[in-house]
Amino acid sequence: MDKITVLSRYLPPDAAPLIARWIDYFNCEFKVSRSRNSKYGDYRPPYQGKGHRISVNYNLNPYAFLVTTVHEFAHLHTWNEHKFKAKPHGTEWKSNFKRMMRPFFDKEIFPQDVKRAIVGYLENPAASSCTDLTLFRTLRNYDVKKTAEAAMITVEKVKANSLFKMKNGRVFRKEGLIRKRYRCVEVKTGLVYLFNPVAEVFEVE
Known part of the structure; x- marks a missing residue:
């Protein structure tokens, strides 16, 4: 089964082709992970012969899955540019996250409330990570609970x-x-x- 088809199970379908291209372009190991209470996603830089690795929790709603995926790819891109010289959620990461989110804004993939929460998160210097409460509260409105x-x-x-x-x-x-x-x-x-x-x-x- 091709990457786009698999990714479409977890992402808004129109977002899947670009994420698939990023996986290939960055030569990244992308894993849909089990649910983790402590984090929604994770990025690990190349180490001991292993390349870039990203994992995202399988049980996120499509918009949360996409935000988390872009968040982690922004870490990857920042690592390629700056290695250890950039802070995990510093200005370099914020710049990359905002730029990498732009194609999904242009495609109008996000509902307006989610888009506003993402923009607010990026403009708020006190919000150091995707644990920004306004953004997470907004994303959780789209959860389908058992x-x-x-x-x-x-x-x-x-x-x-x-x-x-x-x-x-x-x-x-x-x-x-x-x-x-x-x-x-x-x-x-x-x-x-x-x-x-x-x-x-x-x-x-």
């Missing part, structure tokens, strides 16, 4: 001092906001963890 996931809410919507449960069954009590993350205490161990506001959990009655 029945079991329909009852999930984000940590920011859990009431203070209330309990919530992760998918793996661990139960936490939500406390206060520390900078951009919520301080939460695991009920069983008493250990403190900081949660991303948009992390999805189940309320505990």
